Amino acid sequence: MTTPHWLSAAEIAKAFAAKTLSPVELVTALLARIEALDPKLNAFIRLDAEGALLAAAQAEKELAAGRSRGPLHGIPVGIKDIIDVAGLPTTAHSKILVDNIAEADAPVIQKLRQAGAVIMGKLSTHEFAIGGPSFDLPFAPARNPWNRDHHPGGSSSGSGAGVAAGLFPLALGTDTGGSVRNPASACGIVGLKPTYGLVSRRGVFPLSFTLDHVGPLTRTVADNALLLDAIAGYDPADPGSAATTSRQFGRLLDRGVRDLRIGFIRHFHERDLPAHPEVAAALEDVARVLQAEGAQVRSVTLPTLPEFAGINRVILCSEAWSIHAPWLRERPGDYGKLARRRLLPGAFMTAGDYVGAQRRRAEVIAAVEDRLREYDVLLCASSMDPASRLDDPDETARTYPRQARTPFNVTGHPALAMMSGLSRSGLPLSVQFAGRYFDEATVLRVAAAYERATAWHKKKPPTG
Amino acid sequence: MDPVIAALARAAGLDKALAAFPDDVKAAAEQALNNAGVITVPTDPAAEPWPPMRPGTGL
Numbered sequence: 001m002t003t004p005h006w007l008s009a010a011e012i013a014k015a016f017a018a019k020t021l022s023p024v025e026l027v028t029a030l031l032a033r034i035e036a037l038d039p040k041l042n043a044f045i046r047l048d049a050e051g052a053l054l055a056a057a058q059a060e061k062e063l064a065a066g067r068s069r070g071p072l073h074g075i076p077v078g079i080k081d082i083i084d085v086a087g088l089p090t091t092a093h094s095k096i097l098v099d100n101i102a103e104a105d106a107p108v109i110q111k112l113r114q115a116g117a118v119i120m121g122k123l124s125t126h127e128f129a130i131g132g133p134s135f136d137l138p139f140a141p142a143r144n145p146w147n148r149d150h151h152p153g154g155s156s157s158g159s160g161a162g163v164a165a166g167l168f169p170l171a172l173g174t175d176t177g178g179s180v181r182n183p184a185s186a187c188g189i190v191g192l193k194p195t196y197g198l199v200s201r202r203g204v205f206p207l208s209f210t211l212d213h214v215g216p217l218t219r220t221v222a223d224n225a226l227l228l229d230a231i232a233g234y235d236p237a238d239p240g241s242a243a244t245t246s247r248q249f250g251r252l253l254d255r256g257v258r259d260l261r262i263g264f265i266r267h268f269h270e271r272d273l274p275a276h277p278e279v280a281a282a283l284e285d286v287a288r289v290l291q292a293e294g295a296q297v298r299s300v301t302l303p304t305l306p307e308f309a310g311i312n313r314v315i316l317c318s319e320a321w322s323i324h325a326p327w328l329r330e331r332p333g334d335y336g337k338l339a340r341r342r343l344l345p346g347a348f349m350t351a352g353d354y355v356g357a358q359r360r361r362a363e364v365i366a367a368v369e370d371r372l373r374e375y376d377v378l379l380c381a382s383s384m385d386p387a388s389r390l391d392d393p394d395e396t397a398r399t400y401p402r403q404a405r406t407p408f409n410v411t412g413h414p415a416l417a418m419m420s421g422l423s424r425s426g427l428p429l430s431v432q433f434a435g436r437y438f439d440e441a442t443v444l445r446v447a448a449a450y451e452r453a454t455a456w457h458k459k460k461p462p463t464g
Numbered sequence: 465m466d467p468v469i470a471a472l473a474r475a476a477g478l479d480k481a482l483a484a485f486p487d488d489v490k491a492a493a494e495q496a497l498n499n500a501g502v503i504t505v506p507t508d509p510a511a512e513p514w515p516p517m518r519p520g521t522g523l
Binding site: 306307309310317325328332337340341348356358359361 | 469472473476477478479480481484485488489491492493495496497499500502503504505506511512513514515
């Protein structure tokens, strides 16, 4: 059998059913791997070994009694440290909240526990999901398993690094300007930002009310669908939650892409923010692969990336200022420099800036909706460059905004990033697929077809 | 420090940040001001912001 740490959730469930692996054996093996590797990766802020072993023992007892809670029964999951897990700190990787213990599970954690999942602990993030990678915070930044000198992406840094390194098969992250899809891109895994409102944000420390999403990070597309099935659902106490019963997101995974219409937004990486040549070449390869699988791929245009980014920035900064203003006024020195610099602009934005951005937002949403009437899925870049070095803040500052993820935070459409190759320097390259509201199943269908055709997901970082 | 930026910062209650981190305050103000012109705000006076007001839902 494959070593337990590289098994997908689907493979783990089969191993449990065949009694070749038990939840306690799996968690014990992962804890040993975490002990060996995490001091070099910093994926965890708080490992909950005791809680994980207790949950695994409970899962094992239930399986022995013939009671399975479903496909996530006994499966380990890591949680970004802005999501509340009862009894554990939610620090948001910040001195501001370093003593903040969550009183209750966020609804997404409640759903994971009901599904039998094992919570492994809390994972590194950029400070408050915006300020990083930083070395002036209470916890070290996560590192990229493909090359520890490089950034693992963010802000869900520990989620990306931990899944890619085989510390756990599944993780939750959050995405306000691309923070699930960026670590997925940098670490060579699968990250999905669901439709706005599909997954409850209650119990998640907010960054920007109308842009925040919770999403799954996994090593395979099928696992991504399984994790989304577990966490999706209407939450009447989340004002942004959608009253939808969408489920079974993996129901189309085996259907292939024959006759699907795919719109390729080339201008994002050719004109708006010209991509690194290896990224651009890999994107053309993606289009060729999907055409060879039977899809119709045509170039399409949308508003420019700088405009999407501008809308995202004004809305994010304005909404984040309304959240952070009291601390920025009284405790500015308790933020790291990057978070302080990225949160303070909201103090200088006007009501006119904010309302103007929200009015333009309605128009760019309409533009994406128009394209999605003609096309089933949109294909575009995720990151324009391979991950930067962690010790090169200028290069990180240059490359971090060079991305095409913010459009789908602004519009709320589902968008998935996954590996599309390896650079000559051995770092993952990435592609992004976006789809219609609540049609995650078709986005995952295209991703699964690409995964089957290329098998990039079988490449593993040199962590052993 | 541009006196206008300093005045805006004080109006926002950022006296402590202004004293301890003047470069960060200046950079933040410049970033906010540089957004002007990036977004094509609708010229139609009736173009409403997103998300629209939805009375009776979620309240």
